[in-house]
Amino acid sequence: MAANPKTTLYVGGLEENVTEQVVHAAFIPFGDVKDISMPLDQATQKHRGFAFITYFEKEDAAAAMDNMHNGELYGRVLTVNFAQPQKIKGGEQGWASQAVWADADTWFERQQQEEEMKRLNAEHLATVSAAEEAERKKLKEVREGETEADDAVEDPMAAAEAEALKAS
Template identity: 55%
Template structure:
């Protein structure tokens, strides 16, 4: 029995699932080879294999964007766990850039981009810690007062009620 992929018409917003992540690419694979491998499943809008600027080679993954979401689903059904250039491919829907940190992704943000949010969160955590310490001190004082009250004042109250 063949398994099929359910295609989401729209996720968050109106983003149809047309872009695929293709992982496990062998070093010799280029965009033309990837395009040729995925072309049988439908009209391809774009093929992209990110290059590692330090080494000048790709990092073992790429993206294939189809015109139609049904074509993307067919490509996942047929190419996930398929062998390509001697390597087993992992083919899934690509994650939207919103999840990865905005339009350009986290790597395009300066290191200090989240500083304000971090300082606010740190201040809130410190405030919560101080509040919890005060609560523990208050509970300790109440427990000590209750223990002191039971030792001296509780017995006469019981005797007075019994008489």
Template identity: 60%
Template sequence: MNYPVQKNTLYVGGLPEEVNESILHSAFIPFGDIKDVKTPLDQATQKHRSFGFVTFLTVNYAFPERIKGGEQGWAAQPIWADADTWFERQQQEEEMKRLQAEHQATMLAAEELHRKKLADEREGEKEDEAEGTKSDPMAAAEAEALK
């Protein structure tokens, strides 16, 4: 049996077997005055086909307010466009965080390498100074004279 689709009729899918029209009515009554509830039956099993229709007496549609930019505003976009851009934004943010973490790790490794190189150079200078006084006779004589 075909039911006419009305703008005040809500399709409800994925209903468990135990849900009947009374339960469906009770579930949706907080949202407005209900005119009718239907759960179409399967002719062979005489059980509903896991979906139903709730028809309200009146339905007011909510439209998002237009923002500056006219046709460029988010209100002009299809409903899924915001979800798509949100998902893309999430992916971009995750990639940015990953790149920042990678960059920070690289910078820390470079700083550590630089510190090690400076420490090695200082050690080399100290060794050169100690060796320099032993091998340079002028430096040795100067050191003797100062003593």
């Protein structure tokens, strides 16, 4: 069912005795019908109560939907809407209306972007670590310089007291 979703209708609420010929006869007044699909129940081999009708023209599909929605067929009220694309397993969210491999290019691009981000983060961390190490060395040198300067120049109060003791 790879048809244009605007030309394919979902028809729900079909009575058990409805056949493809009956559906065709009910929907042909609105335009040329390209295809009718009535999925079967595997256990009972009867249709599951709905059908998909594909028209050649989207205007015909719109007219059929407008006229047949909430209409009656074999005593049952029909639900007629544009069909949604068939969901297939795969894709990035687990279910998609596209093939599993359809998002392969974006997946590869995303993987490359993630690797590039990891590389940039590693470079950033290395730069930060180098800057922190340089800062630590600088502080260490400044502190060592302060202790040497303290040893070279005595405390002025202590020097004054020592001179006062010598004078007395």
